Amino acid sequence: MQAFAELLDALSFQPARNAKLRLIEHYLQHTPDPDRGWALAALTGGLDFPGAKPALLRSFGEDKIGAELFHWSYDYVGDLAETLALIWETNPEAGPPPRLGEVVETLQRATKMQTPAILKRWLDSLDATGRWALLKLLTGALRVGVSARLAKQAVANVGKQPVDQVEEVWHALSPPYRPLFDWLQNGGPKPSTNSGGAFLPAMLANPIERAELDTLDPTHFRAEWKWDGIRVQVSSSGGVKRLYSRAGEDVSAAFPDIVEAIDFDGVFDGELLVRREEAIAPFNDLQQRLNRKVVTSKMLKEHPAHVRLYDALWIEGEDLRALPFDQRRARLEAWMARQPRPRFDLSPLVQFTDWAHLAQLREEMRGDGIEGLMLKRADSPYLAGRPKGPWFKWKRDPHLADCVLMYAQRGHGKRSSFYSDYTFGCWRDAEGKRELAPVGKAYFGFTDEELRWLDKWVRDHTTSRFGPVREVEPNLVLEIAFDGIARSTRHKSGVAMRFPRVNRIRTDKPAGEADTVDNLLRLVPPSGNG
C-alpha cells in the first residue's frame, strides 16, 4: 500500500505524460503480484468499493478531533479524504501497514458492518500519504491525471510490446492480471483474445495535404466522407455486446440505444453520430450524450444515437482483418444488404476520377457533420495502430478568426517558465460600449521560436497578474484556426470553439480590426435541440 501511495502521490503532482509513464513503469517493475495488478486495476478504473461513503469518513474525523476542529480543518483543506488522512495520526502500535492486495481482497469480502473497524486499523498503521491513497481508492476518485490508456501504455512499455497488443487482450482479462504480467515479463503465453465482446485495436489514418496527393496514384485509393462524430467499434460475440471508443474505452453504458440494437455477431468500425430522421446533428448534440453515467429517456428520444459503418473486422466468427480493403468492403455491403439494421447504416464510397475531381467534391461538400475525406488504399489490410501509407485523412480547411490576446498562463513541465496558454477574445457591443469577450483558449499551433516571441511579448505587455495568469494589453492579434464552433452557455461569449490553435501571429493587424463575436456566431450550424 505504501508503494502504491507513493506512486499516486508522485502522479498527482506530475503534469508531464512521459514522466507519469516512467513513474508507473518503475512501480510495475518493482512491485510483486498481485499488488501491481490491483494497482493497475485502480488506475484503469476497474475497482469499486461500495462500502466507504463520505458520511463515514466525516464521522471518523469528528470522532477523532471533535466537530469544530474537524470543520475548520476540512474548510482549510477542501477535500474530505485528504483532511481525514492529515488529521489521523499514525499509531506505532498498530502493526505493519497492509499490502494493496490485502486491502482489495479484504474489502471485497468484508460486510458493511465490518468495514469501519478494518478501515480504522489501516488508517492507524499507514502514514499520511498512505491514508490519503487508501481513502482515494475507497471513494473511487483517484484524480491523478492518468487515463486507462496511459496505464496500459506503461504496462506495454514494461513488456516492450506495442500498446495495441495489450488492448487486444485487455478485455479478456480481469484484475489482478497475472496472465498479463506473466506474458509481458516472464515469457509466458500471450493471453487469449477469443472471448465475448473483446476490443480489437483500431487502424488510424495520417493527415495529408493537397500537394502530397499528387505523389499518389488515385486509382489505388477509395474515398469516404470523414464524419464529424466519434470513431467507435461495435463488438459482439458470444452474447456479449459492447461499444468501444477508438482507444478501447467501453462506452456501452452511455449508449444503451445502440447496444440494444445489436442483434448480430461481429466487430465493426464506424462513426457514432446523433441522427434525427435522415439528418446528422451537429457534433455538439453528440457531446450532450457523452460522459454520462445515466442516460434519461428524454435524452435517448431527443438525441438518438446512430452508427455509420465503414469497415468490418470480424463477421460471424471470421477474422477479416488480413483481407484487402476492397474485399472487406464487399463483405460489409453484402452483410448490410441481408436485412434492415435500424441504428446502423453504411458510409458510402465517394466516387471520383482523379485528385482534382476529389478536391472539387471536397470543396462543394458544405454539409454539416462532415469534416473532410478519408482515403484508404484498396489493398490495405486492417492493421492496428497508425501505419504510414495505407490510410489518410484529408480534413476540410479549418475556420480562421482573428482574435485578440487577453490573458496568458504559464504552461506545465517543460513549458513552466513560458506563458504558453493563451486566452483570446473577439469584439462585441455591450451597453453601447465595444469590449472584448473571451472566445477560447489555445496552447499549441505555434513553433518553439514563436513561443519564445509570445512569452516575451506577454512579459513586456502585462497589465495585471492573478497567480499564474497575466492579463495583457489588448493589442496583439492572433489568427486562430478551429474545426468547428457551437453555442455554449458555459462560456461568457456564448460560443465554444472546437480544437482551437494559434495559426499565425498577426503583428501586422491592428487589434481594432479583429473579428467580432457576431462574425463567429454566423459560423454556428443550426441545431435540432442542442
Add this chain to the structure above:
Amino acid sequence: MTTDSLNPRSWLYPTPRGLYCEPGDFYVDPAVAVNRAVITHGHGDHARPGHRNALATPETLAIMRARFQDMPDTAQQPLKYGESVRVGCIEVSLVPAGHILGSAQVVLEHRGQRIVVSGDYKRRPDATCPPFEPVPCDVFITEATFALPVFHHPPDMVEIGKLLRSLETFPERTHLVGVYALGKCQRVIRLLRAAGYDKRIWLHGALASLCTLYQQHGIDLGDIALVSDAILETFRGAIVLCPPSAISDRWTRRFNEPIPAMASGWMGVRARARQRGAELPLIISDHADWSELCMTLKDVGAPKVWVTHGREEALVHMARSIGIEAEALHLAGREEDEGET
C-alpha cells in the same frame, strides 16, 4: 511568581505599530521603524529596518546587517542566549526558539510576572540552531502558523528521502528546490549532508550571502557553488536551490528538464502545493506543527496563552479544552501565509 493583582495586558499589549511593552518602552518585532525594538529573529516580517535601537541575539543582528545595508543608523545591542539585561523597568532575556540561526524567545519579567513571546519556533532538531527551550511562565504568547490538526510535519529525513528517490527515478533531470533564503536554505543543505549527499549543491545568487553568513557562524554546508559561476555544467541530475519565486522564472531554462520541488510546511496540503507549482513537494518546515504546538503549551505550563500569527481559533479552542485561559492576539504587520515559513 504570579502577582494576581497585576493584569499582564496592562504592561504588554498590541498597538498598530506592534506588540508594545510599556514599562520598558520598547516593541517586540514591531511592524514599522520605532525608537526601541527587541527582535526575535531575522525574517522580514519580524525584523525590519530603521529602528533607532535594536536588541537581539548577535546572530540576528548579523543577519539584519546583512539584509539592511549594515544598519549604520541603528544602535545595536547584542544579547546572548541566557543572559539578561534591564530595559526600563523590565528584565529582558533571550532563550533559543529553534526556528533559524539566532532565533530567540523574548522573556520579559515585570514585578514578579513573566511573559514569554515565542516569536516563531519549532521543536524538532535543526543542525543550524540550538533547540527550543521551554520557559515556565505566566503568559505564553505563541505563534500559530500551522495551528490546525491537519498539519503534522513528517520526519525531515522522510522528506529528504523523497528528493533523493526522485533523483534515482529521474537521474538526468535537474532537481530545482524552492527554499526561503534565510534558514530553510541552509537547513535543507544540512539535511542533505546528513542523508549522505556529498555532491556539489548549486545555489541561485539570491541565496549566496546568507549561506556565507551561516558558514561564518560555523555551520558547515559542504560543497556549494553558484549557478552563475558554472562553466560547462549541464546540471544533469544536479540539486539546485533557489528562492520559491525563481522556480518558474526564465532563469530555469538553463537546466535539464527541471523538476520543481518546494520545501515548506505548506506542502502538506495538496492544493497549496499545486498552487505553488511544485511537482515534488517536500514538507520541511521551520515552524511547530499541530502536535508540537500542543506539546509546547503543556511544556511551558502557562495558565494564560495568547495566540497570534496564523490560525488562532483552532489553537485557542484546543488550549481552552485543556483548561488554559486562551485568547487570540491580533498583531499588525504579520504576513499570514506566504512569508518566510
